[in-house]
C-alpha cells in the first residue's frame with residue numbers, strides 16, 4: 001500500500017512532495033483513514049491526468065509523423081515527377097494533410113502553378129500557410145464530397161495520406177472525382193500495409209484509423225473503377241527516381257485521368 005502513491009510520483013518526476021506528505025501524515029494525523037483516502041484520490045487523479053496527458057502528447061507526435069509520411073514523400077518526389085510528367089506539371093493540385101508545404105515547394109518550381117486541398121483542420125498552421133488559405137490557393141475541404149472544381153481544372157492531381165482514411169464507399173466517389181478534375185493524370189501515394197500506425201493512432205483526429213491497402217488491392221480497385229495505370233509514365237518516373245536516388249517508402253501509382 002505504501003508503495004502505491006510513490007509509483008506514479010516516481011514515474012512522472014516531481015515525486016518528493018507526494019512521498020513526503022504521505023509519510024508525515026501517516027505518522028501524525030489522527031484522521032489517518034480519511035487522510036489516506038484523500039491522498040489516494042489525489043494520487044489517482046494525479047496519475048490519470050498526468051498519465052493521459054503525457055501519453056496523449058506522445059501518441060499525437062507519433063500520429064503526426066506517421067500520418068504525414070507519404071506527404072513528405074511527395075516533396076522528395078517532385079524532381080522525379082517533373083522529369084516523368086514534364087509539361088503536365090504546369091497546373092498541379094495536391095490533396096492531403098500538410099498540403100501547404102507541398103504547394104509552397106511546387107510554387108518554387110519554374111512554370112508550375114499549384115493549389116492544395118487540406119482535408120483536415122489547419123488550426124496549427126503557420127502564417128505562410130494561412131496566407132495561402134486566404135489567397136484561395138489552399139482550401140480546407142472534406143474530400144468525401146465533390147471537389148469544388150470544374151472538370152479538368154488541373155493538369156495533374158497528386159494525392160497523399162488521404163485516401164487511406166476513406167472507406168470503399170467514399171473512395172468510390174473521391175477517386176473518380178480526382179480523375180474528373182485532372183486532365184493528364186493522378187499520382188497516388190498510399191501507405192504500405194506494413195506501415196500500420198501505432199495503437200495510439202486508433203483515436204486519430206482524422207476520425208477513422210488509416211487502412212493501409214496492399215498493392216494488389218489497389219490494382220483490383222482501379223480495374224473496378226475503370227481507372228488505368230499509366231505504364232509509360234510509371235517507367236519514366238522509375239528511371240528518374242533511380243537517377244535521383246529516390247526510393248519511395250510509400251506505394252505510388254500513376255493513373256490516367258478519365259478521357
Ligand SMILES: *[C@@H]1O[C@H](CO)[C@@H](O)[C@H](O)[C@H]1NC(C)=O
Nearest residue numbers: 167168169170171172224225
Ligand atoms: C465501389 O465501387 C465498385 C465498382 O463500381 C463496386 O463494385 C463496389 O461495390 C463499391 N463499393 C461500395 C462500398 O459502394
